Amino acid sequence: MDKIDYIEFPAASIEDLAKTTAFFTEAFGWEFQQWGDDYADTKSSGVGSGINAESPSKAPLAVIHVADINAAYGKVRDAGGTITKEIFSFPGGKRFHFRDPAGNEFAAWSE
Secondary structure: OOEEEEEEEEOOOHHHHHHHHHHHHHHHOOOOEEOOOOEEEEOOOOOEEEEEOOOOOOOOEEEEEOOOHHHHHHHHHHOOOEEEEEEEEEOOEEEEEEEOOOOOEEEEEEO
């Protein structure tokens, strides 16, 4: 566990999300699962990935799967990470966002 298993790409708007999913479907044949109007994910891209128009990051967001979300939260904070989004629930589990000391944003998730 504790491995990057998902990458999330930003979309500036719901319209951009629709255009982006249509692009990847046409260009590469990827199929998407829509989660509301502002989020879509695909498992057909070779690695778990999604497109986020709800609260997109400024750059692609690597998401790390962890065994215990609360323990990971404490370890990230204690190691010098900056929590940017507190633990929240989503379909399939819980996650939080953080920045490493270089300013890169990541997320950690667990069932």
